[in-house]
Amino acid sequence: MIAELDRVGAEIRCCLDRPAWALSDNELVDAVDAVHALQQRLAALHLRLVREVGGRAVARTHGATSTTVWLRNRHRLSTPAARRLVTLATTLDTAPPAVADALARGLLTTDQARTILDVLTALPNHLGAEAIDKAVQLLIDWAAQFEPAILRTLGNRILDHVAPDLADEADRAALHTAETRAHDRRHLTLSTQPTGQVTLTGLLDAETAAVLHAALDPLTTPTGPGDSRSPGQRRADALGDICRLALHTGTLPDNGGDRPQVVVTTSFDTLAGQLGTGTLDTGLRLTPEAVRRLACDATILPAVLGGTSQVLDVGRQRRLFTGPLRRALVLRDGGCAFPGCDRPPRWCDGHHIRHWADGGTTDLANAVLLCDHHHRLIHHDSDWTVHLGPDGHPEFTPPAWLDPTRLPRRNHYHHRA
Incomplete structure (x- = not known):
């Protein structure tokens, strides 16, 4: 397989050396179509190999916590991209063979394959094999015409085409399943951007969303004629206000042995009103004004740092x-x-x-x-x-079998003062 992949890579390098401007319009379109189909075939092979990596626990052998983390570190993928790859590889491994075959033949994109697998997972368990095969083929045929969002909409009513007598009952069951799934899929992700800002993404079930709206709404009202904040800015400020209120209650559970708190590293000069910045324990930097603002409403915990940012003393040490x-x-x-x-x-x-x-x-x-x-x-x-x-x-x-040079490694994901 490695030799074949090397051969394919060499052929692609040859194509890269050919000028695209020399192609006619028809040849250019054909080339784009050919590259697209080749991408899907490579994706099918990639997914099969990723599934094998997961099955052999290669990631843990290399010291990673999961195949997702291993892929992220080895191929410099984002965590969501690596997670989607592993999930699709695992799901595709147990899916009807026709789906993997269509992907391998370039008839599906990975997003379309993911959509089809989601639709098939939602089908009733008692649906017969013949109806399932019909549904698979119909979805693959639709994929030749429709992008994933439309394909999903059509797939939600697939039973109308393959098992009309079950459609109404399945629709009611689907509503219940959707409610349960919304609860199971709830999540919140905070992603730190290079600018120091944090992107919030996630999904909330209907009940939690109602609670959030009820808490946010009273705090998002414009404060007066001079309030020039956008609705999005008012919601962001309201979320911060709610979190501050929760921290002030003193009822939140301990976090790592301490009560929840915002930790800021700074110098005495910064607190005294001179130039300088502060650093949160998350690694984000703050202006001197922000540091002094936080200090107005916080207990000051002294931390003495050496010239190389080593922590020299933070108070009396304990056994634990x-x-x-x-x-x-x-x-x-x-x-x-x-x-x-x-x-x-x-x-x-x-x-x-x-x-x-x-x-x-x-x-x-x-x-x-x-x-x-x-x-x-x-x-x-x-x-x-x-x-x-x-x-x-x-x-x-690292061990010699992983790195014969045994070059020491460090973690570069976390801030270093």
């Missing part, structure tokens, strides 16, 4: 990684310190670099923040080692 010591770990590591892991501090525990049972001390010089998966990996896989680099930040040395 809690309180000031945990805050120091979060401040230094920003989340799981294992290379390629993006899990945030609240998902992580402190790990003794030299184990407690072996006489290791509970202090910052012997600590690293690790998520549950990588905590187990370091404890049970002696091929991976961790130490603090010259600047006091964690470095991980």
